[in-house]
Amino acid sequence: MTTKLIIFVVGPPRTGKTAISNHIAELTESLHTTDYHPTQGVRILEFDRQIRPDGGKEHTIACELWDCSGDPRFHPCWPVFSSTANCVILVTSPELRQERELDTLCKLFPTLNERQMVIFAHNGPQKSAKLRFSSGMPLSRIPIISTTLDNEPEAIRSEFDAFLAKAFSAYRESRDKEEENIMA
Ligand SMILES: Nc1nc2c(ncn2[C@@H]2O[C@H](COP(=O)(O)OP(=O)(O)OP(=O)(O)O)[C@@H](O)[C@H]2O)c(=O)[nH]1
Numbered sequence: 630m631t632t633k634l635i636i637f638v639v640g641p642p643r644t645g646k647t648a649i650s651n652h653i654a655e656l657t658e659s660l661h662t663t664d665y666h667p668t669q670g671v672r673i674l675e676f677d678r679q680i681r682p683d684g685g686k687e688h689t690i691a692c693e694l695w696d697c698s699g700d701p702r703f704h705p706c707w708p709v710f711s712s713t714a715n716c717v718i719l720v721t722s723p724e725l726r727q728e729r730e731l732d733t734l735c736k737l738f739p740t741l742n743e744r745q746m747v748i749f750a751h752n753g754p755q756k757s758a759k760l761r762f763s764s765g766m767p768l769s770r771i772p773i774i775s776t777t778l779d780n781e782p783e784a785i786r787s788e789f790d791a792f793l794a795k796a797f798s799a800y801r802e803s804r805d806k807e808e809e810n811i812m813a
Pocket residue numbers: 640641642643644645646647648649662663664665666667668669697698699700752776777778779
């Protein structure tokens with residue numbers, strides 16, 4: 630069985646969103662490119678991943694991944710599209726303390742819960758998983774994963790698949806609830 634999920638990749642400029650997106654989509658020829666080309670608006674990548682939701686049967690996710698520009702001049706565009714997202718990856722450079730920018734981006738997705746969101750603390754010091762947000766912030770409930778493409782680049786795909794499996798379970802539950810409500 631195949632399910633399509635729309636995944637938004639958002640975060641401040643130059644945090645590694647495009648590099649991560651290309652790597653996950655297995656656009657391997659771009660892996661070793663170190664030039665920086667700011668994304669203009671959004672790039673949409675389509676590819677399949679196999680996951681095992683809740684450790685069960687293998688399931689294909691047809692990913693439509695939106696690699697969004699971090700440039701604030703595109704910010705007015707995101708509320709137009711963000712309601713289509715099934716899950717979100719927030720990418721941050723942890724040493725730059727980008728809490729405020731992440732908080733603003735997180736608020737674009739009010740209907741998604743913490744299983745449908747993840748923070749990739751990209752290319753920070755190894756302990757950046759200790760990145761903390763004040764407890765009142767919605768961000769504080771979102772899992773934080775330390776990522777880099779420099780060593781063990783395969784690890785980032787495993788983290789992505791684990792996130793996809795959780796996001797898919799949350800998506801399936803909300804879809805089932807909606808169907809129950811229609812039947813009731
Ligand atoms: N060495 C190394 N360089 C990286 C890594 N991730 C990203 N980069 C480099 O960092 C720069 C910025 O990465 P991008 O992926 O283009 O950043 P972005 O977040 O998409 O930026 P915008 O599109 O402007 O929002 C590029 O030169 C990348 O090659 C990494 O894990 N290791």
